[in-house]
Amino acid sequence: MKFVCSKSNLVTGLQIVSKAVPNKTTMSILECILVDATEGVIKFIANDMELGIQTVVDGDIVDRGFVAIDAKIFFDIVRKLPDSEVTIESDENSKVTITCGKAKFNLLGRNGEDFTYLPPIEKIDGVAVSQFTLRSVIQQTIFSIAENDSNKMMSGELFEISEDNLKLCSLDGHRISIRKVKLAASYPYKKVVVPGKTLGDISKILSDSTTSMVNIYFTDKHILFEFEKTIVVSRLIEGEYFNIDQMLSSDYETKMSINRKEFLECIDRATLLVKEGDKKPVIISIVEGKMELKINSTIGSMDEEISIEKQGKDLMIGFNPKFLIDALRVIEDETIDVYLVNPKAPCFIRDKDANYTYLVLPVNFTTVD
Amino acid sequence: MKFVCSKSNLVTGLQIVSKAVPNKTTMSILECILVDATEGVIKFIANDMELGIQTVVDGDIVDRGFVAIDAKIFFDIVRKLPDSEVTIESDENSKVTITCGKAKFNLLGRNGEDFTYLPPIEKIDGVAVSQFTLRSVIQQTIFSIAENDSNKMMSGELFEISEDNLKLCSLDGHRISIRKVKLAASYPYKKVVVPGKTLGDISKILSDSTTSMVNIYFTDKHILFEFEKTIVVSRLIEGEYFNIDQMLSSDYETKMSINRKEFLECIDRATLLVKEGDKKPVIISIVEGKMELKINSTIGSMDEEISIEKQGKDLMIGFNPKFLIDALRVIEDETIDVYLVNPKAPCFIRDKDANYTYLVLPVNFTTVD
DSSP states (O other), X not given: OEEEEEHHHHHHHHHHHGGGSOSSOSOXXXXXXXXXXXXXXXXXXXXXXXXXXXXXXXXXXXXXXXXEEEHHHHHHHHHHSOSXXXXXXXXXXXEEEEEETTEEXXXXXXXXXXXXXXXXXXXXXXXXXXXXXXXXXXXXXXXXXXXXXXXXXGGEEEEEEEEEEEEEEEEOSSEEEXXXXXXXXXXXXXXXXXXXXXXXXXXXXXXXXXXXXXEEEEOXXXXXXXXXXXXXXXXXXOSOOOOOGGGOOOOOSEEEEEEXXXXXXXXXXXGGGSOTTOOOOEEEEEETTEEEEEEEOSSEXXXXXXXXXXXXXXXXXXXXXXXHHHHHHXXXXXXXXXXXXXXXXXXXXXXXXXXXXXXXXXXXXXXXX | OEEEEEHHHHHHHHHHHGGGSOSXXXXXXXXXXXXXXXXXXXXXXXXXXXXXXXXXXXXXXXXXXXXXXXXXXXXXXXXXXXXXXXXXXXXXXXXXXXXXXXXXXXXXXXXXXXXXXXXXXXXXXOXXXXXXXXXXXXXXXXXXXXXXXXXXXXXXXEEEEEEEEEEEEEEOSSEEEEEEEEEXXXXXXXXXXEEHHHHHHHHHHOOOOSSSEEEEEEOSSEEEEXXXXXXXXXXXXXSOOOOOGGGOOOOOSEEEEEEHXXXXXXXXXXXXXXXXXXOOXXXXXXXXXXXXXXXXXXXXXEEEEEEEXXXXXOEEEEEXXXXXXXXXXXXXXXXXXXXXXXXXXXXXXXXXXXXXXXXXXXXXXXXXX
């Protein structure tokens, strides 16, 4: 195999596929990127058996062929090359030579035969959404997936298509994050659970283009995302997702309209007094015209007031500050509406059309003063 | 104590003095910053008993007094305050209140009496050098101090003043870095050894101003740097420094003039093939008109050629790539002169006037091919 391409094309390609190279594995072939120039285009493929990514790199093929190269070393070398044309060659013993200007690297690659290609997926009933929109809805929900693997379903996100609506939803037992977006067309009903890791990785590859589209295809076991020159295939999490609708409610006793940025910065300051691993709640008192936020810890105490608009009853309620911060960070509205019932019932942050809904469970607190 | 000042003044002051707050200590008072408003100015002081820093923060004192506050918490809180006026108060029980807008923090401070002030130093025979110059010469030499403490003298830098010359020198047993700069005036002879940590910390506080001066004062046991509103006092390392002059030589058998950036980038690429902890040398062959650099490791091999101007004999010699990289990074000349004798003798990188001299010992290598 032999081909020539620019350093920058190589870097872009490696950046994309590297997301599917596992950090730790006992199968050393998974740490490789397959460089495949057998079919007239230069393809880079990485596959950790859960998630596979394939992208096309522009360049000129001199001799067709394929070889697997250790991803980390390959990427490290390419990054440090001068900004120039790069020639990549391999021989029948998988010896790889990378030449750029007067610099020449020799590496031992691996036989491409050992590599597992992406599973073949039939591209029918594709759902189209812009790269920007898909990236946004992922970033706006992914933080509330459960981090540990004790409940596999919680480590994924619900991905639901109903007519021209796309809904993403994640929950971790303490909170729920839901985002809805309108699609440009209507599609058959689909409901799958996508691993959080897949969505996290794909959100890092997606651009902020509002015009470049991602086409999404489904099988029983896989989801495929196709955009620009890249294909991402991931296994799905099998099983029935939680019944979200029965956890939601539109009843409330107290409604507070508050400036999002002021609220966020105030909670952010309060968390300075919480040592890592400590579970100190912030305590919020909602009265006419203002909200007072307090925190007491071994380090010290803080209180701060913010002007609000209130409807309904006065209320005092405690929250894990991190959960409020995570939700407030990804909302774009200047003013948000917070709906509350009592100190033991979940609080809802949502807009009028429920394009976003963030449910956060309160925590118990003891009033000392 | 009570005073009012801007958030940005507080941040600047805390950034400066925090350098003298130890990361780990068994004496909790050392983790504090003394806030001293007893004398009509607001002083912040930190002192880890080796290094002490004091700076003046502009603000309005309402009630004189002093209190010690945990540096980390104080700095964290101040950084997250809104950009506005901040009021800092303490009462007779060292209870500290920080108020900014509608946010109010309460902390338990410590009695300022427990704090150790900087040692008093008489300011005579001060040596003046610009902040930029002092910062530069430190950054251009500090990398070759020895990191471990097995030889205390090697963990410091020689600081020598002779008439209108300032010379800094560091060495770690494998290399020596020397920088000389001209001062605007002549001074009495001084020769001290300053702890590397002090110089590292001070280089982070110094600005790149070529007009703002640092005044340096000496006692038998201390060095004092005074600039803008800040005083840095450090203990000196006691004892006789190494006799550098007898390690230097101006004889050579081979002289190579090479583009510094090309040489640096080439070695940088070669180090990709060296795993951490591995001690693979780069092997340099100097012949008429070109230098060839080679490296062979378990990962692979690399070779690259660079055009040079050569005087004297051909030579093949091996180096620890890191030592060359460290020196090449801090030299500003476009083309550098490298002086060599044989594969076992030190190599010198120096300019004509010896404003900089970098000595690097070669390493043994076995030629396989």
